[in-house]
Amino acid sequence: MQDVDSGQPLLEVLDSSYGSFDVEAAAAASVDVRVRDARDARAESDEQANITPADGVLVQYADITAEVMDANPTWKVIGRYGVGVDTIDLAAASARGIAVVNVPDYCEEEVATHAAALMLDANRRITAADALVRRGEWADWAQLRPIAPLSAATLSLIGVGRIGREVIRLMRPFVGRIIAHDPYAGAIEGVELVDLGTALAEGDVVSLHLPLTAETHHLIGADAIARMKPTATLVNVSRGGLVDGAALAAALHDGRLAFAALDVLETEPPAADDPLLAAPNTIITNHLAWYSEASEQRLRSRLAERCAAVLRGRDIPSLVNRQQLADAAGAPFETTTPDALEHA
8 A cells, every 4th residue: 555645744543443434534634634544554564665654643442652652753643532541651752742632522421321321220230130030030039139219329429520520410310419529620519529538438329430540540449448338339431440350359249349330441351250250249331331323423533633633733622741742842832723623
C-alpha cells in the first residue's frame, strides 16, 4: 500500500475494534486532515518504505510508552478512544511535545444507565432469580434473601464527575439518601459530601466513578472492604484496576461483602482462573457500559475531529496534558484558534 503524501496532516488508526474507519475519516476531513488505517499499512510490510509517517495516532487498546513514541518521532497527537488514558505515558508524551486527547463527553448517559441497571439488578437479585428459574427452582425464591428496600438505602458515590452526577439523577427516586466523596467536587443539591472513610462505611451501595491513576490503583482493597458494611453492594463501571479483584473475591466468598456488580475487571478479558468469575453474588458484564449505537458514533467522530483540530493548531475541550505541555515548554500552551469544537 503506497501512501502518497498529499501535504495534508495525517492521522492513523493504530488499533480499534470498530472495523472500518469511515466515521473517523469523515470527521477529520471536516478540518482537512486525512485518516489512514495503520492495520492496513502494517499488512503491507514489504512496502513500509513508501508509507508516509503519520502526524498522530488514534488508539484503543495498545500501551503507548516512551519507546513507542521515540519510534514514531513524527507524532504530534495521540488520541485515545474513551475517557481513561492510563495506557498512555503522559509524562513521556508531554516531554516530547505530544498532545494527548480523550473523549470524556460521549457516553455519560450510557455508563450511568448501566450503573443504575447494575444497582437495581443487584438489589432485586434479577440475574440470580433468572438463574433459579432456569435451574428449575422456581419455588426456591427464599435463596435470594435478604432483599432490602432501596428506599431505605444509602447510595455512596466515590467520584462525582459527569457520570457520577448522572447516576445521582437517575437513582435519586429510588434511594433514601445519597452521599459522595470527591475532593474536587463542589456542592451538589441533595448530596452530602463526605470523606472516603464515611463514604465506604455508610454506603449500602458503593459506586465507583473515578479515573485509574497511581493514587487510585486498588483504592478498593482489603482495608477498604473491611470498612464497608457486610450487607453492602460494590458497583464498578469505571476502571478494573480501582479494585483488588482477589481481595474482593475473598470478601464475597467469606460473606464480608454482600454483592458486587462489575462492568470492568483488572485484566480484560479475564483469565479462566480469575477469582471473581467464581465468586458468589457477583454480576459481571463485559466492559459494555459505554456502548450504544449513538455513543460509538460520538466517540469515533469526536476523537478524530479533535485530534485533527490539534494538527491544525486549534484548541479543543479535551486536551488531557495541556498543563504538562505548558510546563514542559516553559510557557503557556497556546493554539492559533482558541475556539472549542462545536459539539464539545
